[in-house]
Amino acid sequence: MRRGQLYRVHQPPGDPKEYRTFAIASRQSAIDSRFSTVICAPVFTNGYGASTQVSIGIDEGMKHDCWIWCDGLTSIRKSELRQYVGSLSGAKLTEFNRALAFAIDLI
Numbered sequence: 001m002r003r004g005q006l007y008r009v010h011q012p013p014g015d016p017k018e019y020r021t022f023a024i025a026s027r028q029s030a031i032d033s034r035f036s037t038v039i040c041a042p043v044f045t046n047g048y049g050a051s052t053q054v055s056i057g058i059d060e061g062m063k064h065d066c067w068i069w070c071d072g073l074t075s076i077r078k079s080e081l082r083q084y085v086g087s088l089s090g091a092k093l094t095e096f097n098r099a100l101a102f103a104i105d106l107i
């Protein structure tokens with residue numbers, strides 16, 4: 001499990017959909033630790049190009065174009081991250097980092 005990887009989660013807490021894809025946002029040391037959860041950003045079909053959103057698509061393992069929403073950060077149990085979808089390229093990971101920083105007001 002690595003930062004920037006995408007996983008499909010079955011019945012995520014508080015989500016009306018049966019499945020939702022999430023991008024792992026936690027730092028690698030937290031992912032590798034004994035903590036049972038990691039911080040993730042949800043992926044939605046719709047987006048509008050906000051500074052806190054990153055467009056992704058087929059190149060990242062998705063079936064169609066969609067958006068990572070960094071304003072919706074949530075904690076997900078590592079054990080729920082079983083269905084690997086794909087990962088962000090170096091350029092997309094840079095966009096993701098910028099969107100995360102903007103979302104938590106570090107920029």
